[in-house]
Amino acid sequence: MEFSQYIEYELEISRADEPLVRVLQDPSGVTGCGVGSTVWDTGLVLAKYLDYQTSLGNLDLSGKTVLELGSGTGLVGIALGRLHPQCQVTLTDKEELVPLLNRNIELNSATDNTRAQCLDWTSPTSLDAVPDLIIVSDGIWDKELHQPLAETLARLAGSETRVLLAYETRKFDEEAEFIARWSQTFRFRDIKPSEQDPVMHSDDIFLFDGKRKIKVAE
Ligand SMILES: C[S@@+](CC[C@H](N)C(=O)[O-])C[C@H]1O[C@@H](n2cnc3c(N)ncnc32)[C@H](O)[C@@H]1O
Numbered sequence: 001m002e003f004s005q006y007i008e009y010e011l012e013i014s015r016a017d018e019p020l021v022r023v024l025q026d027p028s029g030v031t032g033c034g035v036g037s038t039v040w041d042t043g044l045v046l047a048k049y050l051d052y053q054t055s056l057g058n059l060d061l062s063g064k065t066v067l068e069l070g071s072g073t074g075l076v077g078i079a080l081g082r083l084h085p086q087c088q089v090t091l092t093d094k095e096e097l098v099p100l101l102n103r104n105i106e107l108n109s110a111t112d113n114t115r116a117q118c119l120d121w122t123s124p125t126s127l128d129a130v131p132d133l134i135i136v137s138d139g140i141w142d143k144e145l146h147q148p149l150a151e152t153l154a155r156l157a158g159s160e161t162r163v164l165l166a167y168e169t170r171k172f173d174e175e176a177e178f179i180a181r182w183s184q185t186f187r188f189r190d191i192k193p194s195e196q197d198p199v200m201h202s203d204d205i206f207l208f209d210g211k212r213k214i215k216v217a218e
Pocket residue numbers: 034035036037038039040041042043044069070071072073074075092093094097119120121122136137138139141145148
């Protein structure tokens with residue numbers, strides 16, 4: 001894939017030795033990779049929430065596995081891998097985004113603990129291992145994807161998997177429907193603004209912290 005049309009976006013995180021996460025993105029959409037080729041505001045808020053909680057010592061991911069769904073440019077998952085070098089992060093998206101994810105992993109010299117693979121919510125996928133943490137940033141903007149995403153979460157999350165799901169509110173009724181659907185299999189709480197980065201948070205962006213309601217055989 002040719003990346004000459006892409007421009008770089010930088011996000012600062014709190015790791016003193018390597019504070020910048022860089023990703024290539026295509027804000028003009030000329031490369032035809034769809035909504036995933038740009039950084040979304042929700043991703044920034046979620047990345048900074050993870051950064052803030054890490055800086056407070058509230059997030060221990062040593063030896064854990066993280067799965068990101070609908071990674072887009074990969075900014076959130078790459079930032080998390082940078083914050084927690086001892087965890088293994090898998091970025092996923094539709095097939096056409098995988099070259100961009102791989103390019104952005106390389107750009108951040110993150111190949112030691114971060115990798116990319118195709119995972120399409122509309123085709124059933126299984127994983128080699130149950131992830132400890134699943135993150136989803138702005139995955140419910142399109143109503144057509146609510147059911148596939150909810151089913152993917154239900155299929156891939158184990159009994160102890162923590163799910164962090166974030167979205168920007170645009171169509172309240174549709175989002176409420178997704179939340180109602182999700183609550184059939186998961187219990188979750190909303191993450192308060194006081195728990196989020198003191199600067200990078202928004203009244204329009206909601207973060208949820210969930211787990212399955214019922215244990216499953218693994
Ligand atoms: C609104 S974008 C958010 C991108 C990124 N998470 C962020 O916050 O910057 C939604 C993402 O979901 C991905 N997506 C859409 N349909 C999908 C599907 N069927 N399976 C997997 N990912 C999908 C898109 O390619 C895109 O990367």
